[in-house]
Amino acid sequence: xxxxxxxxxxxxxxxxxxxxxxxxxxxxxxxxxxxxxxxxxxxxxxxxxxxxxxxxxxxxxxxxxxxxxxxxxxxxxxxxxxxxxxxxxxxxxxxxxxxxxxxxxxxxxxxxxxxxxxxxxxxxxxxxxxxxxxxxxxxxxxxxxxxxxxxxxxxxxxxxxxxxxxxxxxxxxxxxxxxxxxxxxxxxxxxxxxxxxxxxxxxxxxxxxxxxxxxxxxxxxxxxxxxxxxxxxxxxxxxxxxxxxxxxxxxxxxxxxxxxxxxxxxxxxxxxxxxxxxxxxxxxxxxxxxxxxxxxxxxxxxxxxxxxxxx
Amino acid sequence: xxxxxxxxxxxxxxxxxxxxxxxxxxxxxxxxxxxxxxxxxxxxxxxxxxxxxxxxxxxxxxxxxxxxxxxxxxxxxxxxxxxxxxxxxxxxxxxxxxxxxxxxxxxxxxxxxxxxxxxxxxxxxxxxxxxxxxxxxxxxxxxxxxxxxxxxxxxxxxxxxxxxxxxxxxxxxxxxxxxxxxxxxxxxxxxxxxxxxxxxxxxxxxxxxxxxxxxxxxxxxxxxxxxxxxxxxxxxxxxxxxxxxxxxxxxxxxx
Ligand SMILES: Nc1ncnc2c1ncn2[C@@H]1O[C@H](COP(=O)(O)OP(=O)(O)OP(=O)(O)O)[C@@H](O)[C@H]1O
Ligand SMILES: [Mg+2]
Numbered sequence: 001x002x003x004x005x006x007x008x009x010x011x012x013x014x015x016x017x018x019x020x021x022x023x024x025x026x027x028x029x030x031x032x033x034x035x036x037x038x039x040x041x042x043x044x045x046x047x048x049x050x051x052x053x054x055x056x057x058x059x060x061x062x063x064x065x066x067x068x069x070x071x072x073x074x075x076x077x078x079x080x081x082x083x084x085x086x087x088x089x090x091x092x093x094x095x096x097x098x099x100x101x102x103x104x105x106x107x108x109x110x111x112x113x114x115x116x117x118x119x120x121x122x123x124x125x126x127x128x129x130x131x132x133x134x135x136x137x138x139x140x141x142x143x144x145x146x147x148x149x150x151x152x153x154x155x156x157x158x159x160x161x162x163x164x165x166x167x168x169x170x171x172x173x174x175x176x177x178x179x180x181x182x183x184x185x186x187x188x189x190x191x192x193x194x195x196x197x198x199x200x201x202x203x204x205x206x207x208x209x210x211x212x213x214x215x216x217x218x219x220x221x222x223x224x225x226x227x228x229x230x231x232x233x234x235x236x237x238x239x240x241x242x243x244x245x246x247x248x249x250x251x252x253x254x255x256x257x258x259x260x261x262x263x264x265x266x267x268x269x270x271x272x273x274x275x276x277x278x279x280x281x282x283x284x285x286x287x288x289x290x291x292x293x294x295x296x297x298x299x300x301x302x303x304x305x306x307x308x309x310x311x
Numbered sequence: 312x313x314x315x316x317x318x319x320x321x322x323x324x325x326x327x328x329x330x331x332x333x334x335x336x337x338x339x340x341x342x343x344x345x346x347x348x349x350x351x352x353x354x355x356x357x358x359x360x361x362x363x364x365x366x367x368x369x370x371x372x373x374x375x376x377x378x379x380x381x382x383x384x385x386x387x388x389x390x391x392x393x394x395x396x397x398x399x400x401x402x403x404x405x406x407x408x409x410x411x412x413x414x415x416x417x418x419x420x421x422x423x424x425x426x427x428x429x430x431x432x433x434x435x436x437x438x439x440x441x442x443x444x445x446x447x448x449x450x451x452x453x454x455x456x457x458x459x460x461x462x463x464x465x466x467x468x469x470x471x472x473x474x475x476x477x478x479x480x481x482x483x484x485x486x487x488x489x490x491x492x493x494x495x496x497x498x499x500x501x502x503x504x505x506x507x508x509x510x511x512x513x514x515x516x517x518x519x520x521x522x523x524x525x526x527x528x529x530x531x532x533x534x535x536x537x538x539x540x541x542x543x544x545x546x547x548x549x550x551x552x553x554x555x556x557x558x559x560x561x562x563x564x565x566x
Contacts, residue, residue, distance in 0.1 A: 058398040061564040086398035096327040108316045109399045
């Protein structure tokens, strides 16, 4: 297992006030490991410390304590930057350059000279920026276009790890889906994605693993499937046919039954399954399906942040 | 050679900046008006033209150096364009050096063009000798501008654009009255004030070394040894300032 990002006891205090007398702890002792080749989602409410974490990793701010490595290399080592990409939240670029000039400039910063043009064109195409917009000044770009340029520039060096801070913000539903599909394809190109968001539906379809931050602290971390099938739900959803609601209620009290076109939908605890099946047999009905109930990410998110806050 | 790429882009940024052209336009207006003023003083056209032309070259050069110089870094911070740059494979030192050298290149071009403008006007007035001899003064003006740019850069790495502009102008003005600081230090009674003014005298650049406009107006060229020693002074001063800017910049958070 190769690690893309390893974070150890990472802590960041911001100094505030005129004389920098007060401090705010934006990130508190974060420990995190991200495997290479996946899409990793950093979740959390506003002010949770997502942006702070990403800025620390790409070297824009310095940790108060702790350390981190990207691809096994210390984040303080400038060589780390050769293999990473970064797109900030609400990216903004030079007014006086066109999208194409910006891409060339950044390509050159990575030491690409001969390939710069080819690479710039490839990435602008990849993010779906219309060719007629390539040579327009960036100051005339809409938020969605800027977001695409942001993504294109983060990939200019064909990085191994890319850090995306709220990559879907400011996009319309169609643009959002396009960018989502683009991000989903990145692991196939050998790129590990480390993204932050508070849009849960994006995370649900995109991410392999997630970490939930709240007030600078880690509230939960793990593979998305595993987190959502937690023992605490332990519920099953059974669909059945050939039985009436009344007959069923007579046999088993306090059942929550819903009538659906596919049949009756019942939610039960795992241990109630044997009893339910024998009742259905007795009534002459048939079981269409039995499925574990997946907790919605939203439920999970609310639960974990509340739990963490109670600590 | 990352700094060279940053410098190239800074050059492009600056020559696409409208501020630059507005200032150049003003310079042209003033220098052209010197022709008419020159007539008024009768007989000394060439001297007046050199005086006005070179003063305008310095003033507009300083305006560009400070306004554009302060903006070099602070605009990148304010518009957050610095985020993506510093996440790339470029060190903060390379970035700063590139920014500085990019603007110095623009200033070289500018000062050169302004110098040519003054030369042409002086030549029109009919004084070939002075048209050539101003170039020693133009060179020293350029050196002064390079120092001012470095000063602006240092301030802009830690303070707001407005404060940086005010500080840089103060350094420019006080630097020209450097000898006055020494006089004050000598005449003043209290020792703490003496120490203050003396250290200010040694700390701030001595720009009077760089203004030989009057000399040029009389058609005199500076000696080569003078040029060399003043240039050495300028280079040392710039190296110290840039190192200072890099140290401050490297310890900054971009949050
Ligand atoms: N420049 C700053 N100065 C002082 N405090 C800051 C600064 N930036 C962030 N903070 C504080 O640090 C904490 C974490 O902020 P951060 O921007 O990392 O959150 P976030 O998870 O990215 O939030 P959002 O979803 O709103 O983008 C917040 O409490 C915030 O108030
Ligand atoms: Mg954020």
